[in-house]
Amino acid sequence: MSVKAVFVGMPGSGKSTVGRNVARQLGTEFRDSDALIEETTGRTIPQIFEDGGESGFRDIEAAVIQEALDGYDGVLSLGGGAVLTESTRAALKGHPVFLIDVAPEELLRRVTKSRTVRPLLVDDPELRLRELREQREHLYREVARHTVSSDETPVAGVVAAVLEVLA
């Protein structure tokens, strides 16, 4: 028994949305690391960043992901920075990890429109997205077994592409 699909990629790429829909189509459980973090701590993501900074958040995130993967056979979406933690990258080895790839302009449109507060992007989303991509792109590529492009593809199309790989 092991996880059916894990989603990684930049903040705003659609991991939570696509993961939830893939799970629904497969008739399986869905977990999202950010939702699990909020459930287990009883705090919101922005509060956790305020209290413990990014490093405090990463520690909680890594622990939650380890636990979420243990004996799990559903779908799991990760937060965009989860791959920064080495133990998380190691835990993902051998699993069907999907990278959702989105061009910078479209990513900016999505995070600007989305209601989710992403503390790392609040100041200057365009600049921050560029910096985060530079830091992380190689890590996304390292952990991903499959890459699905989502630039102009509606959610249903991305979900269909994932299901085709899993079929």
Ligand SMILES: Nc1ncnc2c1ncn2[C@@H]1O[C@H](COP(=O)(O)OP(=O)(O)O)[C@@H](O)[C@H]1O
């Ligand atoms: N393929 C897509 N096309 C258009 N908008 C999308 C697509 N996928 C996700 N979105 C939108 O982009 C925003 C960010 O999606 P979300 O699932 O929260 O991304 P992530 O979990 O990767 O940060 C949401 O408003 C969502 O509705």
Ligand SMILES: O=C(O)C1=C[C@@H](OP(=O)(O)O)[C@@H](O)[C@H](O)C1
């Ligand atoms: O990229 C990041 O470092 C983060 C992405 C967010 O998740 P999404 O990628 O689902 O937006 C959330 O985990 C937190 O705000 C930090």
Ligand SMILES: [Mg+2]
């Ligand atoms: Mg998300």
